[in-house]
Amino acid sequence: MKKILVGIFIILFMFQTSTFAHSTLTKSSPADGQIAGNNLNELILEFDTPIENTSTITLISETGEQIPVEVSVDNNTIVGKINAQLKEGTYQVSWDIVGEDGHPINGTYLFMVDASETTQSPSDQLESDSRGSFNWMGVVLGVIVVLIILTLFTKKR
Numbered sequence: 001m002k003k004i005l006v007g008i009f010i011i012l013f014m015f016q017t018s019t020f021a022h023s024t025l026t027k028s029s030p031a032d033g034q035i036a037g038n039n040l041n042e043l044i045l046e047f048d049t050p051i052e053n054t055s056t057i058t059l060i061s062e063t064g065e066q067i068p069v070e071v072s073v074d075n076n077t078i079v080g081k082i083n084a085q086l087k088e089g090t091y092q093v094s095w096d097i098v099g100e101d102g103h104p105i106n107g108t109y110l111f112m113v114d115a116s117e118t119t120q121s122p123s124d125q126l127e128s129d130s131r132g133s134f135n136w137m138g139v140v141l142g143v144i145v146v147l148i149i150l151t152l153f154t155k156k157r
């Protein structure tokens with residue numbers, strides 16, 4: 001009976017920590033501290049869980065000017081379209097979200113705009129990131145398959 005109770009407590013504890021973990025920012029474009037070109041026209045923030053549609057971001061220039069962004073939320077991602085061309089300087093992104101567990105969470109990070117840089121569009125960048133890891137997985141799987149075939153072949157002989 002004691003063992004069962006201890007087991008139940010352990011399961012409840014694990015369930016609680018996994019269910020009630022705060023949502024956090026896992027990836028953004030531009031990233032924290034990144035130097036972007038002045039062709040930058042969108043911000044993309046990815047979180048580790050789905051977030052509420054009321055979640056938002058604000059973009060503030062180093063002179064304290066708020067740059068209008070058209071915010072849309074899709075599952076775990078916030079996209080902010082920037083309709084004006086950004087001047088050179090440092091910008092602060094503030095994100096203010098309601099996570100999967102209903103907790104409001106916020107944070108800020110900075111990025112720079114330098115006219116001599118040309119950034120890929122953020123969505124291209126995120127796509128090439130995932131494409132890169134997919135290719136890597138493919139290579140690993142390929143090597144494993146070759147090893148299995150070689151092992152089978154040598155065993156048969």
Ligand SMILES: [Cu+2]
Pocket residue numbers: 020021022023099101102103
């Ligand atoms: Cu939370």
